[in-house]
Amino acid sequence: MVVVKQSPRVVVIGGGAGGLAAAVDCARRGASVLLLERGPEVGGKVRQERVGGQSIDAGPTVLTMRWVFEALFADADAALAEHVRLHPLPVLARHAWQDGERLDLYADREATAAAIDRFASAADASGYLAFCRHTEAIYQKVHGPFIRTAQPTLASLVGSLGLRGLPGALGLDFHRTMWKALGDFFQDPRLRQLFGRYATYYGSSPFEAPATLNLIAHVEQAGVWAPAGGCRR
Incomplete structure (x- = not known):
């Protein structure tokens, strides 16, 4: 008899910043992840609006505790700097x-x-x-x-x-x-x-x-x- 070990299945409710981070963390641990979001886009309060032909942040505009994001990416064998350019603000x-x-x-x-x-x-x-x-x-x-x-x-x-x-x-x-x-x-x-x-x-x-x-x-x-x-x- 051959036993096939299935990956654990995880459902994440809500595609805000926390939900996306949880989905990334579960996926890198080998889980099969289904993320459910009732809105038209993921991001939660991290969203943008078009004003006068320009996109502006309607939620957070900057971030602190950069190490949190770097650690999340590093755990997933990626690098934050390869995906997003961050400018330190004087x-x-x-x-x-x-x-x-x-x-x-x-x-x-x-x-x-x-x-x-x-x-x-x-x-x-x-x-x-x-x-x-x-x-x-x-x-x-x-x-x-x-x-x-x-x-x-x-x-x-x-x-x-x-x-x-x-x-x-x-x-x-x-x-x-x-x-x-x-x-x-x-x-x-x-x-x-x-x-x-x-x-x-x-x-x-x-x-x-x-x-x-x-x-x-x-x-x-x-x-x-x-x-x-x-x-x-």
Whole structure:
């Protein structure tokens, strides 16, 4: 008797960025993948609209955490750079207020600090650099046991801190809100407003979200890339 081993069959519901990544990952593991998408095209919120004869991104316009995409492609024996050209952006974001004030954030921390000095005060510029160090420290603590772990738990996160345990977990800044933490670094209310906007990335409020999530500011400061042809590419 000959036993023929069949490849596992996987059905992925939804062809957004997460569904496409799951399909790629399952396929490279040898599964037969069927991806179902109710829309006319895959991509989910990563989509484009035609405006004045030009295609523009109607969802995300840039990406961070490039290493996530590079790892996905590498696991599938491919290279991200062979499929998409990514341009690092020296200006991370541009902010404007009704009174005409403008403030750019730069990939270069010192350039951002100098811009904040001109925009607000020297104290706020120093506060920004301290904020960068603080958020980077949080990111380094959660990067391995939480961000890169398939099924993270609070126990595994605290356990990763070793003998420091729960006291060390206080450094994650989960015991206060983002807004409360921002007040320790910035005197100018416009700067607290600016950095509080990172809560909106995941549909939350800086007045309620734990200050741990200020690490998103570090993720952005660590690098923002624009794909040639738009995020849909």
